[in-house]
Amino acid sequence: MNFLSIFVLIPLLMMIALFFAKNRGQINFIAATGATILLAFSAILTYMYLAERASGNVAEMLFRADVVWYAAFNIHYSVGVDGVSVAMLLLTSVIVFTGVFASWRIDPLPKEFFLWFCLLSIGVYGFFISIDLFTMFMFYEIALIPMYLLIGIWGTGKKEYAAMKLTLMLMGGSALLLVGILGIYYFSGAESMNILDIAQKTIPLSAQYYLFPLTFMGFGVLGALFPFHTWSPDGHASAPTAVSMLHAGVLMKLGGYGAFRVAMYLMPEAAHEMAWIFLILTGISVVYGAFSAVVQTDLKYINAYSSVSHCGLVLFAILMMNETAMTGAVMQMLSHGLMTALFFALIGMIYGRTHTRLITQMGGLMKILPFLGVSYVIAGLASLGLPGLSGFVAEMTIFVGSFQQTDTFHRVLTIVAASSIVITAVYILRVVGKILFGKVQDPHHEELTDATWWERISVVTLIIAIVALGSLPLWISNMIHDSLMPVVNNLLR
Numbered sequence: 001m002n003f004l005s006i007f008v009l010i011p012l013l014m015m016i017a018l019f020f021a022k023n024r025g026q027i028n029f030i031a032a033t034g035a036t037i038l039l040a041f042s043a044i045l046t047y048m049y050l051a052e053r054a055s056g057n058v059a060e061m062l063f064r065a066d067v068v069w070y071a072a073f074n075i076h077y078s079v080g081v082d083g084v085s086v087a088m089l090l091l092t093s094v095i096v097f098t099g100v101f102a103s104w105r106i107d108p109l110p111k112e113f114f115l116w117f118c119l120l121s122i123g124v125y126g127f128f129i130s131i132d133l134f135t136m137f138m139f140y141e142i143a144l145i146p147m148y149l150l151i152g153i154w155g156t157g158k159k160e161y162a163a164m165k166l167t168l169m170l171m172g173g174s175a176l177l178l179v180g181i182l183g184i185y186y187f188s189g190a191e192s193m194n195i196l197d198i199a200q201k202t203i204p205l206s207a208q209y210y211l212f213p214l215t216f217m218g219f220g221v222l223g224a225l226f227p228f229h230t231w232s233p234d235g236h237a238s239a240p241t242a243v244s245m246l247h248a249g250v251l252m253k254l255g256g257y258g259a260f261r262v263a264m265y266l267m268p269e270a271a272h273e274m275a276w277i278f279l280i281l282t283g284i285s286v287v288y289g290a291f292s293a294v295v296q297t298d299l300k301y302i303n304a305y306s307s308v309s310h311c312g313l314v315l316f317a318i319l320m321m322n323e324t325a326m327t328g329a330v331m332q333m334l335s336h337g338l339m340t341a342l343f344f345a346l347i348g349m350i351y352g353r354t355h356t357r358l359i360t361q362m363g364g365l366m367k368i369l370p371f372l373g374v375s376y377v378i379a380g381l382a383s384l385g386l387p388g389l390s391g392f393v394a395e396m397t398i399f400v401g402s403f404q405q406t407d408t409f410h411r412v413l414t415i416v417a418a419s420s421i422v423i424t425a426v427y428i429l430r431v432v433g434k435i436l437f438g439k440v441q442d443p444h445h446e447e448l449t450d451a452t453w454w455e456r457i458s459v460v461t462l463i464i465a466i467v468a469l470g471s472l473p474l475w476i477s478n479m480i481h482d483s484l485m486p487v488v489n490n491l492l493r
Contacts, residue, residue: 004080008126011034014031018118035093038097061080062081066078066194075132075193076132078132078192079130079131083484084257084484098341099242099243102242106240113153113240117150119146123142124254125139140254148164155238155240162234166231169230173221188203229308233301236301236344237298241345249338256315260487265486276409283413285308289307306343320401328394331398339379345462353445363434363435372451390466402417
C-alpha cells in the first residue's frame, strides 16, 4: 500500500474502532491514539520528503501511486505530494491532534461526534494527497458534508441556521467547481484527470475565460472570498470548539490550496488576464474582514472575521503570481491555521467556564485564568504579526513578494492590504484589554479554575508550533519555495 494512503486509512480505522467503543474512556483513547499516530506519520513524511529532495530527487510529485478507479471516465485514485502538500498534511495533523484534546469532554453523543470528526479528517487528508481532479473533488465533498451535522447537533446559538447557510453556500461553490473541473478535463484533451498530465496540455484561451472564474470562485467560496464569505462568521460562531479549529485552521485552506493547485496552475493565461478582478475582491476581503472584527463583541465573531481577512491575504498573494508572494501565501495558510486554531481552542475553554463569549461581560481573567490569559496574548501577538511568531514571517513574505510587482495597480493594492495589520492590532489589543485586564465584571468569575491537563496539551502544542514556525522558518519556506517553481514557471511561460 502507498504510504500516503495511510492518512486516509487511519481515520477510517478510527471510525470502525469508535463504532464498537462502549464508554467515554474508550472513545477518548481511540481518538487520542489515532490523532497521535497521524501526527507521527506526518512528521515521518516530512522527514522522508526532505531526505528525498536532499538526495537529488527533483520529481514534481513524490511518493506517487496511481490505481484505475473508474475506467469509463478515466478517473484514477492518484496520489502524490510536493512541499506544499506536505506542509498542509503536517498542519492538518497538528490541528486534528489538538482538536481531539480540546473536545475531551464533548457532550452529548461523544461517539457520534468523533465519528463525524474522523470523516471530516478523511476528506481533508484525501484532498491534500490527491493529484486527480475528480478524486480531489470527491474528498472535497467528503470534507464538507460532516460540517452540517457537526454544527447543527453540537453547535451553539443559531446552529441550525448557521449549518444550513454554510452547507448551501459551500455546495453552491462545489457546483461551480464541478463544472470547472469537467470543463478543464474536456478542453485539455488529456487522457486522464491527473493534474500533472493536464498541465502538459494547453486549454484554449476561449475556454479558460469561462473555466478560470468558475474554478477560482468555486474554491474561493471556501476561502472566504468577498462577497461569498458570509457563511464563515455564522459557521464559526455556532460550531463546537474542535470543529471551529479544524474548520478555520484547515478546511478554509482547501480553498487557497485548490485555487493555487488547479485554477492558477492549469489555466495560466486566464490567470494573467483576469487576476485583477479577483485581486480587487481579495483586497476587499482583507480590509473588510479586519474592519468587521473591530466592531464585533462576540469572541467567535471577532476571530471569524479575522479569518476572512487572513484568508483573503492567502488568495491575494497567490494572485500576485511570483514565487516570493506564493511562498508567503502557503506560509500564511500554516500560520493562520495554527493561530486561529489556538484562538478557537482558547475561546471554547473560556466560554466553557464563563458561559459567555461577549467581551463586555468579561474582565480581569488574567488573574483568574493565568494560563489561558497568557496563551490568548500569545495568539493575539501572532495574529498582529509580532516578530518571532508565525504571523510576522508569513505576512512579511506576502507583502515583500506583492511589492515586487512594479505597476501602480498592484502596489496600491499591496499598501491597502498591508494597512490591515494596523486594524488587526486595534481589535486584538482591544479584546485583550477588555477580557484579560481591568475589573472583573461578574463576581462568579472569581471562582473559575484554570486549564485542565488535556486543555494544556492542546494549547501548548499549538503555541510550540507557532513559535517554531516564526523562529525557524527557513526549512519549511525552502521546502515550499522549491515546490512552487513548476506553477510559477507555468504562469511565466
